Amino acid sequence: MDEIRRKRVEETLKAEVSALLMRGDIKDPRVDTFLSITRVEVARDGSHAKLYVSTFKESGALAEGVAGLNNAAGFIQSGISKRLRIRLTPRLVFVADTGIKEGFELGEKIKGLFP
Structure with missing residues (x-):
């Protein structure tokens, strides 16, 4: 899968799964x-995709949500395969994205350094 097509598939997957949520x-x-x-990474061969998930709730809710999404990955994949026009729908793997929370905490630490 070439780079342009892969980026297009990533954006489409992000939009479709976000709409389902x-x-x-x-x-x-x-x-x-x-x-x-928050972001999607599709493998070069298009066989699988990592979908990074975040939430504004506490981290326990994020872990539970990711587990629920991984449990429903087959249902989500079948729904997406009906909308996408690609030969092989990537296998979906959901991963917790704590980057937003870590960035916020780092910002708070920096603010604490300068009174």
């Missing part, structure tokens, strides 16, 4: 609408 189509109680997809 916002609509509440995933019935797992661990998955709520406060989860958001």
Whole structure:
């Protein structure tokens, strides 16, 4: 898969999974609408994709949400395969993205250094 096509698939996956989350189509109680997809990385061969998930809730909710999304990955993948026009729909793996929280904490530490 060339770079341009891979980036297009990444953006489409991000938009489609985000729409599923916002609509509440995933019935797992661990998955709520406060989860958001921050970025997507599709493998060069297109066989799998890592979707990074963050939330504004506490970190326990993030771990539960990621577990719920990984549990529902087959359902999400089948829904996406109906909308995408690609030969092989990537296998979805959801990963917790704590970068936003870590960035906020670092900013607070920096503010604490300068009174």
